[in-house]
Amino acid sequence: MSTILDVARRAKVSIATVSRVMNNSPHKVNQSTRERILEAIRELDYRPNALAKGLLMKKTMTIGIIIPDISNTYYAEIVRGIQDVADQSGYAVMLQNTDRKQERIINYIYLLREKLADGIIFSGGIIHGYETLSTLKELRERVVVIGRHEVDFPAVRVDNIGGATQATQHLIDLGHKRIGFIGGPERSTTAIDRFTGCKSALAQNSYPIDGSLIKRGNLTPQSGYLAAKELLEQSGKITAIFAANDQMAFGAINAAKELGLNVPDDLSVVGFDNIPLSSYFEPPLTTVEIPMYDVGVAAMRMLIDVISKKSIEKVKFFGTKLLIRGSTGKNFKK
Amino acid sequence: MSTILDVARRAKVSIATVSRVMNNSPHKVNQSTRERILEAIRELDYRPNALAKGLLMKKTMTIGIIIPDISNTYYAEIVRGIQDVADQSGYAVMLQNTDRKQERIINYIYLLREKLADGIIFSGGIIHGYETLSTLKELRERVVVIGRHEVDFPAVRVDNIGGATQATQHLIDLGHKRIGFIGGPERSTTAIDRFTGCKSALAQNSYPIDGSLIKRGNLTPQSGYLAAKELLEQSGKITAIFAANDQMAFGAINAAKELGLNVPDDLSVVGFDNIPLSSYFEPPLTTVEIPMYDVGVAAMRMLIDVISKKSIEKVKFFGTKLLIRGSTGKNFKK
């Protein structure tokens, strides 16, 4: 790997002049000198060392995204939105997958704090514990979070509560009396909000909140399958299930089929997220759509503002939309 | 952010001594001095600047993964495998999503070349064009590729040809005479290999290779749907489809349903990859399983060897396994 010194020697100038050409600085450089330098750069395939530059400038033009689960397609569109904006603005993007492991979250935050990144977009909803929190606080000037968190940072939020309320109301409107709920991880604020929205709709319609109708999964199809099986096998038949994400909804539908139930005739199922495969399922899944791409775009725009210390809106809020497809239907029982 | 100098001043020692404590070097440091320094480090929440360290040491303990499409769950397990090994070995992982854009691929390779990463795992199968290639060649000492490429680098490969042969043979064994094939992007070596495997099985059984039975998609369900529609609507009915990945297979199944065909009674469909949702589909998808997690583990292990210049095996090969589920059945027609 050649350095700026190699280029300078080959072009018979000082490194200062090479640097001026590289960054086409306002400083004047003689046209012929410039060409000689450009020639040398080309010949050596010179690229400035980002570490040296970053060390001096305290800016790496790199931002980090921390996501909890790379296999959840839910996050894919967020990343796309972020990346498209980042590309336009000259930022490179590092993606860190935590698998929801606290230890990894901390590691990555430190990694990014140690100046490898100018800013961080933190998604996933779980921030807690002393260490994570204090570190992030110090980073106030270069973090944007997606979702609701303990910390009050610039944030992009999604109306999970409203979406869940709508989804539940949809089931109620269809005449379902006993509705099962499959929630997500205990400490995920997203999952908590979806549960809150569900309860809120039930309350508004004077439905009782029955603990036996509430199960928890870890967002995988498998966990949805298991939770639905429990719900469906216990006494007091239910006719509808609202799952906190699409994957679990798919699992739930499978459990129903296995028990000989028809979806939607015997059991209505609603998911959340509208992942790309949702409409390809049998039956196509009724779910709540989130504008994930836009969320990503907004988060990155906000981060750029934060980094450049522009005045910013502290919170950007996105609504959701209920997509009614084939997995829900009227309750004919009783 | 405090620096090593801040720590040195607070502990009233030189930066050299602080550094010795930080890296617990073999050099002797008096116990009381050490404690004074540790105390200062704690109080200031000092963390060494990774850029400065990297600049000097020419090692960042960071590796990059370049993947073509973050929304393809196919890659999720690879990343998991890589990350688990990396974590154990003290490496941090940066994930770069290219969306198959040549420009991004080049950018990321440069980014990583500029020393932000000690090594790169390149997956996705498309490497071509002068610029990409020459850059990578220079990086020979710190790149491992996943899949087959133009360049001869240390590689982890998957038997796509064999898997595709098996899948096609399975359809032939079921008595299908006219088998449609939905391939992937033109320049993806993975997609090419799967096509090769398909053709090979056809040839072995003396089946003609009919251009009208071959369509191409871009790996999304939507593209599989469109391709299948074309296949099914043209004259000369087919009774089976082999799609180059699961997502397209899902799309194909949808197209069949829409045309009033039953899967598997009227049409058998085989996918490739066995993504997590495959078994939850209706009908559960017959597909080819790839040990993606193991591929990731192998790639990272190989990269560590490459970086440390250990002698390494140049290629590690993984087999595939046909999983027969509900989407394929005997051909009863004719």
Place this chain on the structure above:
DNA sequence: TTCCTGTGAGGAATCGTTTCCATTTATCTG
């Protein structure tokens, strides 16, 4: 007392950049 050895600590070079300031040379003005 003198010399030697070992322990513990500090000084300074180094990595590859950017940029401030100084310097050289040429050109212009009066």
Place this chain on the structure above:
DNA sequence: CAGATAAATGGAAACGATTCCTCACAGGAA
């Protein structure tokens, strides 16, 4: 022709770490 101004370039500091080399000092041996 002297002095001022402008254009083009170079020198050197700085960023924050690691590590080689040097040095001070205490204690033991002769």
